[in-house]
Amino acid sequence: MGELAVLEQLSTKKCGSYKEARKIVQSRSNESLSEYIIEYITNNDFGYELMCIVEQRQLKVPVLYRGTKYLKSELTEGTVLNFNEKLISTSKDMLIAETFALSATTDEVAEWVYDLYEDVEDAFPTVREFCKYVNDLYTNVLFVIKGASVLVLGDFYAYNHNFTEEQEVLIEGVKQSFVVKKVTFKEGVKNYSGKIVKYCEVEISKVKIA
Structure with missing residues:
Protein backbone atom coordinates (compact mmCIF):
# COMPACT_ATOMS: atom_id res chain seq x y z
CA MET A 1 0.00 0.00 0.00
CA GLY A 2 1.46 3.38 -1.01
CA GLU A 3 2.07 6.34 1.30
CA LEU A 4 -0.97 8.28 0.07
CA ALA A 5 -3.21 5.25 0.44
CA VAL A 6 -2.05 4.72 4.03
CA LEU A 7 -2.70 8.36 4.92
CA GLU A 8 -6.10 8.29 3.28
CA GLN A 9 -7.02 5.23 5.29
CA LEU A 10 -5.94 6.91 8.54
CA SER A 11 -7.44 10.35 8.04
CA THR A 12 -10.91 11.63 8.73
CA LYS A 13 -12.25 12.67 5.32
CA LYS A 14 -13.35 16.22 4.76
CA CYS A 15 -11.97 16.76 1.28
CA GLY A 16 -12.76 13.95 -1.13
CA SER A 17 -9.19 12.65 -0.97
CA TYR A 18 -5.74 13.33 0.41
CA LYS A 19 -4.62 14.33 -3.10
CA GLU A 20 -7.38 16.95 -3.32
CA ALA A 21 -6.49 18.39 0.09
CA ARG A 22 -2.82 18.58 -0.86
CA LYS A 23 -3.65 20.77 -3.88
CA ILE A 24 -5.80 23.09 -1.76
CA VAL A 25 -3.06 23.56 0.80
CA GLN A 26 -0.39 24.18 -1.83
CA SER A 27 -2.34 27.12 -3.27
CA ARG A 28 -3.19 28.94 -0.02
CA SER A 29 -1.34 31.12 2.48
CA ASN A 30 -0.87 30.29 6.16
CA GLU A 31 -3.45 32.91 7.13
CA SER A 32 -6.10 31.50 4.81
CA LEU A 33 -5.54 28.02 6.25
CA SER A 34 -6.15 29.12 9.84
CA GLU A 35 -9.71 27.72 9.80
CA TYR A 36 -8.33 24.17 9.79
CA ILE A 37 -6.00 24.95 12.70
CA ILE A 38 -8.81 26.54 14.72
CA GLU A 39 -11.05 23.54 14.04
CA TYR A 40 -8.37 21.29 15.47
CA ILE A 41 -7.56 23.31 18.59
CA THR A 42 -11.19 23.99 19.48
CA ASN A 43 -12.83 20.66 18.55
CA ASN A 44 -9.85 18.29 18.34
CA ASP A 45 -11.14 17.42 14.88
CA PHE A 46 -9.21 17.26 11.64
CA GLY A 47 -9.12 15.67 8.22
CA TYR A 48 -6.88 15.54 5.18
CA GLU A 49 -6.42 19.30 5.14
CA LEU A 50 -4.60 19.57 8.47
CA MET A 51 -2.44 16.57 7.67
CA CYS A 52 -1.41 18.24 4.41
CA ILE A 53 -0.70 21.52 6.22
CA VAL A 54 1.60 19.67 8.61
CA GLU A 55 3.29 17.93 5.68
CA GLN A 56 3.84 21.08 3.61
CA ARG A 57 4.46 23.81 6.21
CA GLN A 58 6.55 22.01 8.80
CA LEU A 59 9.77 23.36 10.27
Whole structure:
Protein backbone atom coordinates (compact mmCIF):
# COMPACT_ATOMS: atom_id res chain seq x y z
CA MET A 1 0.00 0.00 0.00
CA GLY A 2 1.46 3.38 -1.01
CA GLU A 3 2.07 6.34 1.30
CA LEU A 4 -0.97 8.28 0.07
CA ALA A 5 -3.21 5.25 0.44
CA VAL A 6 -2.05 4.72 4.03
CA LEU A 7 -2.70 8.36 4.92
CA GLU A 8 -6.10 8.29 3.28
CA GLN A 9 -7.02 5.23 5.29
CA LEU A 10 -5.94 6.91 8.54
CA SER A 11 -7.44 10.35 8.04
CA THR A 12 -10.91 11.63 8.73
CA LYS A 13 -12.25 12.67 5.32
CA LYS A 14 -13.35 16.22 4.76
CA CYS A 15 -11.97 16.76 1.28
CA GLY A 16 -12.76 13.95 -1.13
CA SER A 17 -9.19 12.65 -0.97
CA TYR A 18 -5.74 13.33 0.41
CA LYS A 19 -4.62 14.33 -3.10
CA GLU A 20 -7.38 16.95 -3.32
CA ALA A 21 -6.49 18.39 0.09
CA ARG A 22 -2.82 18.58 -0.86
CA LYS A 23 -3.65 20.77 -3.88
CA ILE A 24 -5.80 23.09 -1.76
CA VAL A 25 -3.06 23.56 0.80
CA GLN A 26 -0.39 24.18 -1.83
CA SER A 27 -2.34 27.12 -3.27
CA ARG A 28 -3.19 28.94 -0.02
CA SER A 29 -1.34 31.12 2.48
CA ASN A 30 -0.87 30.29 6.16
CA GLU A 31 -3.45 32.91 7.13
CA SER A 32 -6.10 31.50 4.81
CA LEU A 33 -5.54 28.02 6.25
CA SER A 34 -6.15 29.12 9.84
CA GLU A 35 -9.71 27.72 9.80
CA TYR A 36 -8.33 24.17 9.79
CA ILE A 37 -6.00 24.95 12.70
CA ILE A 38 -8.81 26.54 14.72
CA GLU A 39 -11.05 23.54 14.04
CA TYR A 40 -8.37 21.29 15.47
CA ILE A 41 -7.56 23.31 18.59
CA THR A 42 -11.19 23.99 19.48
CA ASN A 43 -12.83 20.66 18.55
CA ASN A 44 -9.85 18.29 18.34
CA ASP A 45 -11.14 17.42 14.88
CA PHE A 46 -9.21 17.26 11.64
CA GLY A 47 -9.12 15.67 8.22
CA TYR A 48 -6.88 15.54 5.18
CA GLU A 49 -6.42 19.30 5.14
CA LEU A 50 -4.60 19.57 8.47
CA MET A 51 -2.44 16.57 7.67
CA CYS A 52 -1.41 18.24 4.41
CA ILE A 53 -0.70 21.52 6.22
CA VAL A 54 1.60 19.67 8.61
CA GLU A 55 3.29 17.93 5.68
CA GLN A 56 3.84 21.08 3.61
CA ARG A 57 4.46 23.81 6.21
CA GLN A 58 6.55 22.01 8.80
CA LEU A 59 9.77 23.36 10.27
CA LYS A 60 12.61 21.62 12.07
CA VAL A 61 12.63 22.51 15.79
CA PRO A 62 15.69 21.74 17.97
CA VAL A 63 13.76 20.48 21.01
CA LEU A 64 10.12 19.81 21.92
CA TYR A 65 8.31 18.25 24.86
CA ARG A 66 5.35 15.91 25.29
CA GLY A 67 3.75 14.72 28.52
CA THR A 68 1.77 11.49 28.24
CA LYS A 69 1.54 7.83 29.23
CA TYR A 70 3.69 5.29 27.38
CA LEU A 71 4.48 1.58 27.41
CA LYS A 72 7.22 0.93 29.98
CA SER A 73 8.85 -1.91 28.06
CA GLU A 74 9.76 0.38 25.15
CA LEU A 75 11.45 3.03 27.26
CA THR A 76 15.00 1.66 27.10
CA GLU A 77 18.03 3.21 25.46
CA GLY A 78 18.40 2.26 21.79
CA THR A 79 14.74 1.38 21.26
CA VAL A 80 13.19 2.94 18.15
CA LEU A 81 9.73 4.37 18.83
CA ASN A 82 7.14 4.45 16.06
CA PHE A 83 4.21 6.39 17.48
CA ASN A 84 1.87 5.32 14.64
CA GLU A 85 -0.43 8.26 15.29
CA LYS A 86 -1.68 10.57 12.56
CA LEU A 87 -0.62 13.68 14.43
CA ILE A 88 1.21 14.01 17.74
CA SER A 89 0.63 17.07 19.91
CA THR A 90 3.77 18.48 21.55
CA SER A 91 4.88 21.79 23.07
CA LYS A 92 7.88 24.10 22.88
CA ASP A 93 7.38 24.78 26.60
CA MET A 94 8.82 22.11 28.94
CA LEU A 95 6.73 23.21 31.93
CA ILE A 96 3.50 22.87 29.94
CA ALA A 97 4.43 19.34 28.86
CA GLU A 98 5.55 18.45 32.37
CA THR A 99 2.08 19.40 33.63
CA PHE A 100 0.60 16.84 31.25
CA ALA A 101 3.15 14.23 32.35
CA LEU A 102 2.29 14.74 36.01
CA SER A 103 -1.47 14.76 35.47
CA ALA A 104 -1.17 11.50 33.50
CA THR A 105 -0.39 9.72 36.79
CA THR A 106 -3.95 10.20 37.96
CA ASP A 107 -5.58 9.17 34.68
CA GLU A 108 -6.04 5.80 33.07
CA VAL A 109 -4.64 5.08 29.63
CA ALA A 110 -6.70 6.13 26.61
CA GLU A 111 -9.71 3.97 25.78
CA TRP A 112 -8.18 2.63 22.56
CA VAL A 113 -5.21 1.19 24.50
CA TYR A 114 -7.41 -1.46 26.13
CA ASP A 115 -8.28 -2.79 22.68
CA LEU A 116 -4.62 -3.68 22.16
CA TYR A 117 -4.92 -6.28 24.93
CA GLU A 118 -8.38 -7.69 24.20
CA ASP A 119 -6.87 -11.13 23.47
CA VAL A 120 -5.96 -11.53 27.18
CA GLU A 121 -9.01 -9.84 28.69
CA ASP A 122 -10.83 -13.14 29.34
CA ALA A 123 -7.96 -14.28 31.57
CA PHE A 124 -9.00 -11.77 34.24
CA PRO A 125 -11.94 -12.45 36.58
CA THR A 126 -13.16 -8.84 36.54
CA VAL A 127 -12.97 -5.84 34.23
CA ARG A 128 -11.36 -3.87 37.05
CA GLU A 129 -8.46 -6.33 37.31
CA PHE A 130 -8.01 -6.29 33.54
CA CYS A 131 -7.88 -2.48 33.51
CA LYS A 132 -5.33 -2.48 36.35
CA TYR A 133 -3.16 -4.95 34.42
CA VAL A 134 -3.16 -2.73 31.32
CA ASN A 135 -2.49 0.47 33.25
CA ASP A 136 0.42 -1.13 35.11
CA LEU A 137 2.13 -1.73 31.75
CA TYR A 138 2.31 2.03 31.20
CA THR A 139 4.03 4.90 32.95
CA ASN A 140 3.76 8.67 32.81
CA VAL A 141 6.46 10.20 30.66
CA LEU A 142 7.94 13.55 29.73
CA PHE A 143 9.40 13.09 26.25
CA VAL A 144 12.24 15.43 25.30
CA ILE A 145 12.11 15.30 21.50
CA LYS A 146 15.10 16.41 19.44
CA GLY A 147 15.38 17.05 15.70
CA ALA A 148 11.67 16.69 14.83
CA SER A 149 9.96 18.38 11.89
CA VAL A 150 6.75 20.02 13.07
CA LEU A 151 3.92 22.41 12.36
CA VAL A 152 3.91 25.42 14.70
CA LEU A 153 0.23 26.19 15.28
CA GLY A 154 0.96 29.75 16.42
CA ASP A 155 2.10 30.60 12.88
CA PHE A 156 -1.51 30.29 11.68
CA TYR A 157 -3.48 32.52 14.00
CA ALA A 158 -2.72 35.95 15.42
CA TYR A 159 -5.48 36.42 18.00
CA ASN A 160 -5.04 35.51 21.67
CA HIS A 161 -6.51 32.01 21.78
CA ASN A 162 -6.41 29.96 25.01
CA PHE A 163 -4.19 27.41 23.30
CA THR A 164 -1.55 30.04 22.54
CA GLU A 165 0.04 29.66 25.97
CA GLU A 166 0.51 25.94 25.41
CA GLN A 167 2.83 26.70 22.45
CA GLU A 168 1.44 23.61 20.72
CA VAL A 169 3.12 22.10 17.70
CA LEU A 170 2.17 19.00 15.69
CA ILE A 171 4.36 16.11 14.52
CA GLU A 172 3.46 13.70 11.72
CA GLY A 173 3.39 10.54 13.78
CA VAL A 174 3.10 8.18 10.81
CA LYS A 175 6.17 9.58 9.08
CA GLN A 176 8.76 10.06 11.83
CA SER A 177 10.55 7.60 14.10
CA PHE A 178 12.63 8.34 17.19
CA VAL A 179 15.39 6.48 19.03
CA VAL A 180 15.54 6.51 22.83
CA LYS A 181 18.78 8.22 23.87
CA LYS A 182 18.42 8.61 27.62
CA VAL A 183 15.96 7.62 30.35
CA THR A 184 15.86 9.46 33.68
CA PHE A 185 13.50 8.63 36.56
CA LYS A 186 12.11 11.58 38.49
CA GLU A 187 10.72 11.31 42.03
CA GLY A 188 9.34 13.60 44.69
CA VAL A 189 7.55 15.90 42.26
CA LYS A 190 4.20 17.49 43.13
CA ASN A 191 1.45 17.40 40.52
CA TYR A 192 -1.36 19.95 40.13
CA SER A 193 -3.29 18.51 43.11
CA GLY A 194 -0.27 18.54 45.42
CA LYS A 195 0.26 14.77 45.29
CA ILE A 196 3.87 13.55 45.24
CA VAL A 197 4.40 11.55 42.07
CA LYS A 198 7.20 10.19 39.91
CA TYR A 199 7.61 10.14 36.18
CA CYS A 200 10.09 9.17 33.53
CA GLU A 201 11.98 11.77 31.46
CA VAL A 202 12.89 10.22 28.11
CA GLU A 203 15.15 11.92 25.57
CA ILE A 204 14.45 10.80 22.00
CA SER A 205 15.97 11.86 18.68
CA LYS A 206 14.56 11.65 15.18
CA VAL A 207 15.87 8.84 12.98
CA LYS A 208 15.21 7.99 9.34
CA ILE A 209 12.50 5.43 8.68
CA ALA A 210 13.99 2.46 6.84
